[in-house]
Amino acid sequence: MQELTGLFLDSLRLLAGFDGNLVEIVALSLHVSLSAVVISGAIGLPLGALLAISRFPGHGAVIVLVNALMGLPPVVVGLLVYLMVSNAGPLGVLQLLYTPTAMIIAQAVLVTPIVTALARQTLEDLNAEYGEQLTAFGVGRAGRVATLVWDGRYSLLTALLAGFGRAIAEVGAVIIVGGNIDHVTRVMTTAIALETSRGNLALALALGFVLMIIAVAVNGLVMALRLTEPRSAHA
Amino acid sequence: MRFILAVLALVFSLGTAKAEFILVQSTTSTESSGLFGHILPMFTAETGIEVRVVAVGTGQAIKNAERGDGDVLLVHARAAEDRFVAEGFGVARHDVMYNDFVIVGPQDDPADVNGLSDPVVAFERVAAAAVPFVSRGDDSGTHKAELALWKEAAIDAAAASGTWYREAGAGMGPTLNIAASMNAYTITDRATWAAFGNKGNLVIHVEGGERLLNPYGVILVNPDRHPNVKAELGQTFIDWLTGPRGQEAIASFRIEGEQLFFPSAE
Amino acid sequence: MRESRSVLPVTATGLHIERDGRRLVDVPEFVVSGRALTVILGPNGAGKSLLLRTLCGLVQPDRGRVLWGGGAPSRALALRVGLVFQKPMLLRRSAFANVVYALRLAGVPWRERKGKAMAALDRAGLAALAHVPARLLSGGEQQRLQVVRAMSVAPDILFLDEPTASADPASTGAVEDLVRRAAAAGTKIVLVTHDLGQARRMADEVVFMNRGRVVERAPAAGFFRQPHSAAARAYLAGEIVL
Numbered sequence: 001m002q003e004l005t006g007l008f009l010d011s012l013r014l015l016a017g018f019d020g021n022l023v024e025i026v027a028l029s030l031h032v033s034l035s036a037v038v039i040s041g042a043i044g045l046p047l048g049a050l051l052a053i054s055r056f057p058g059h060g061a062v063i064v065l066v067n068a069l070m071g072l073p074p075v076v077v078g079l080l081v082y083l084m085v086s087n088a089g090p091l092g093v094l095q096l097l098y099t100p101t102a103m104i105i106a107q108a109v110l111v112t113p114i115v116t117a118l119a120r121q122t123l124e125d126l127n128a129e130y131g132e133q134l135t136a137f138g139v140g141r142a143g144r145v146a147t148l149v150w151d152g153r154y155s156l157l158t159a160l161l162a163g164f165g166r167a168i169a170e171v172g173a174v175i176i177v178g179g180n181i182d183h184v185t186r187v188m189t190t191a192i193a194l195e196t197s198r199g200n201l202a203l204a205l206a207l208g209f210v211l212m213i214i215a216v217a218v219n220g221l222v223m224a225l226r227l228t229e230p231r232s233a234h235a
Numbered sequence: 236m237r238f239i240l241a242v243l244a245l246v247f248s249l250g251t252a253k254a255e256f257i258l259v260q261s262t263t264s265t266e267s268s269g270l271f272g273h274i275l276p277m278f279t280a281e282t283g284i285e286v287r288v289v290a291v292g293t294g295q296a297i298k299n300a301e302r303g304d305g306d307v308l309l310v311h312a313r314a315a316e317d318r319f320v321a322e323g324f325g326v327a328r329h330d331v332m333y334n335d336f337v338i339v340g341p342q343d344d345p346a347d348v349n350g351l352s353d354p355v356v357a358f359e360r361v362a363a364a365a366v367p368f369v370s371r372g373d374d375s376g377t378h379k380a381e382l383a384l385w386k387e388a389a390i391d392a393a394a395a396s397g398t399w400y401r402e403a404g405a406g407m408g409p410t411l412n413i414a415a416s417m418n419a420y421t422i423t424d425r426a427t428w429a430a431f432g433n434k435g436n437l438v439i440h441v442e443g444g445e446r447l448l449n450p451y452g453v454i455l456v457n458p459d460r461h462p463n464v465k466a467e468l469g470q471t472f473i474d475w476l477t478g479p480r481g482q483e484a485i486a487s488f489r490i491e492g493e494q495l496f497f498p499s500a501e
Numbered sequence: 502m503r504e505s506r507s508v509l510p511v512t513a514t515g516l517h518i519e520r521d522g523r524r525l526v527d528v529p530e531f532v533v534s535g536r537a538l539t540v541i542l543g544p545n546g547a548g549k550s551l552l553l554r555t556l557c558g559l560v561q562p563d564r565g566r567v568l569w570g571g572g573a574p575s576r577a578l579a580l581r582v583g584l585v586f587q588k589p590m591l592l593r594r595s596a597f598a599n600v601v602y603a604l605r606l607a608g609v610p611w612r613e614r615k616g617k618a619m620a621a622l623d624r625a626g627l628a629a630l631a632h633v634p635a636r637l638l639s640g641g642e643q644q645r646l647q648v649v650r651a652m653s654v655a656p657d658i659l660f661l662d663e664p665t666a667s668a669d670p671a672s673t674g675a676v677e678d679l680v681r682r683a684a685a686a687g688t689k690i691v692l693v694t695h696d697l698g699q700a701r702r703m704a705d706e707v708v709f710m711n712r713g714r715v716v717e718r719a720p721a722a723g724f725f726r727q728p729h730s731a732a733a734r735a736y737l738a739g740e741i742v743l
Binding site: 086087088089092095097098179180181182184194196197198199200201 | 258263267272287288289290291299301302303304406407408409411412415430431432433434461463
């Protein structure tokens with residue numbers, strides 16, 4: 001207990017002596033994870049919507065698969081993406097390895113199943129609620145997706161936040177495809193891993209606090225956004 | 236407000252770096268010790284070439300280099316380095332520097348190895364006392380060196396895995412973390428140990444023997460095998476590293492006044 | 502986009518729907534046309550809602566078919582068939598936005614949408630609540646909104662499935678007024694209800710169903726005075742019809 005308190009105080013002291021390097025690392029973390037969430041949303045929301053409104057042979061199997069992929073270990077995703085973008089791999093010619101782009105791709109792969117699965121559940125519930133009305137209006141597939149996504153926007157935002165939480169906190173994927181290169185691909189989580197491996201536990205903890213503060217800030221911003229809109233009661 | 240704008244600008248402008256750069260696959264021991272942080276800026280200042288280091292275990296570094304995911308390989312596993320060149324993955328191996336290993340352990344020294352300089356004898360005593368020993372277990376240069384010592388002592392440590400012999404499967408830093416919390420013995424390179432911030436109750440017991448020397452080699456990844464390799468820039472780096480200025484830079488690296496790496500290029 | 506063909510007459514032939522061996526709808530022939538306000542009446546489980554939803558194209562019968570204006574039901578014609586559900590199916594938007602949604606689907610140019618939407622809300626007495634989230638309205642207000650939303654796109658026919666089943670008397674009266682006005686404006690109305698009082702107030706023509714079949718169909722006055730079928734007689738007398 002005493003050691004923890006000591007570490008805690010040390011880390012606060014380190015944070016106070018504010019580092020320019022720290023800003024760079026934080027900025028990169030946000031760049032990578034936010035970009036990954038945007039991509040995941042662009043893929044996962046329509047995909048989840050389509051799964052919510054369509055029925056086809058094997059529909060159940062696809063849902064089981066998507067839900068299972070939510071549990072993909074980040075390090076496995078990192079390994080798979082690495083094998084693809086490595087110079088010996090099929091996409092080697094793109095020279096993406098050890099760049100932030102590769103990290104964004106890896107995190108997008110990690111987060112898309114989460115967004116898809118949560119979007120599907122939300123939109124399926126919405127469709128069950130008033131899907132018949134849309135049918136009665138003669139709304140086509142695309143129109144139905146657009147209507148449900150807009151109507152469910154707050155729940156879908158939560159799905160995106162869940163994806164962001166996963167992305168900003170993971171280390172397994174970005175450390176393999178990014179290489180944790182100083183000033184190039186070092187993000188919060190890989191920096192924490194590095195400092196821990198150096199035995200600099202106070203610094204690692206300090207970085208951990210910063211990470212949590214960032215996560216709280218992002219969620220706080222989104223909550224503030226939600227409060228500006230009138231909340232609809234559930235009929 | 237300006238701060239927020241600066242951060243936002245940074246966040247959205249990241250991506251393409253315009254400077255020339257090479258990628259070096261190297262080991263965690265050279266990165267964690269801080270050596271690269273000391274010598275690489277000197278190289279960049281002289282040549283304008285940025286050096287990006289991917290620091291992983293030796294085994295992973297070599298595998299990455301075999302796949303062409305790097306321009307230069309800098310590790311400390313002689314047999315593996317020679318095989319790397321022999322199999323055509325590398326152009327040629329050059330001596331760069333050496334550092335040494337030390338055996339650290341709990342202050343009260345239950346295996347009674349303090350003051351020894353022969354690691355083989357020390358290992359025999361550790362096995363005989365059956366006190367906790369943490370191995371890196373990750374196929375790294377340090378791990379290979381450790382295994383060679385057990386072999387010389389004619390002890391089958393793997394058979395004791397899970398009892399007094401604990402295989403971490405991790406880098407030097409995490410392994411030291413484990414040894415510190417378990418109050419166990421382990422073998423580490425001096426540089427990582429000197430820079431390590433969580434020593435706990437551990438101290439150096441065995442050092443200085445010739446069997447504890449740890450030589451590093453640098454190899455250019457073969458551009459014939461992988462056309463993407465920046466052969467010219469990579470060779471520039473190797474030439475600098477093995478030349479007078481690079482060697483001097485290595486020798487000038489100290490932690491708390493102690494020199495940790497010793498230049499060894501001809 | 503809207504086709505120019507009218508959906509009337511809505512005809513059904515050989516309709517047959519069965520579940521687990523139980524007959525739910527068995528209607529050999531059914532035609533909806535003209536201007537009379539038709540009420541489909543009968544005890545719970547008679548198959549009224551199911552028949553209505555089949556006529557609307559929401560449910561596919563096991564056998565038989567439905568025609569709109571002589572042709573197959575299609576998405577393009579869907580807006581000419583208005584439908585008001587028992588449970589208010591409102592989008593998670595304001596009352597105003599709900600009406601605009603329908604107008605947009607109907608291809609009304611965006612310049613005209615605001616005016617038409619406010620006019621519709623005004624007819625329902627909801628103009629003051631235009632920008633309240635639809636789901637925060639009271640049950641009665643929501644039903645009125647459903648009706649004027651359906652009417653705003655000027656359908657040829659309006660089907661209502663027990664629209665005031667859970668409404669208080671004031672709301673019931675308001676909804677019935679709206680429906681009557683729609684009928685007077687020329688929309689064909691088909692109203693499903695199990696509420697005898699409502700049937701008496703609203704119907705020009707009564708279709709009485711029991712156990713999946715259309716047992717009787719007659720002008721309202723004659724039906725209520727002298728029903729022909731035993732089932733109808735029992736129902737009007739307030740007995741349980743088996």
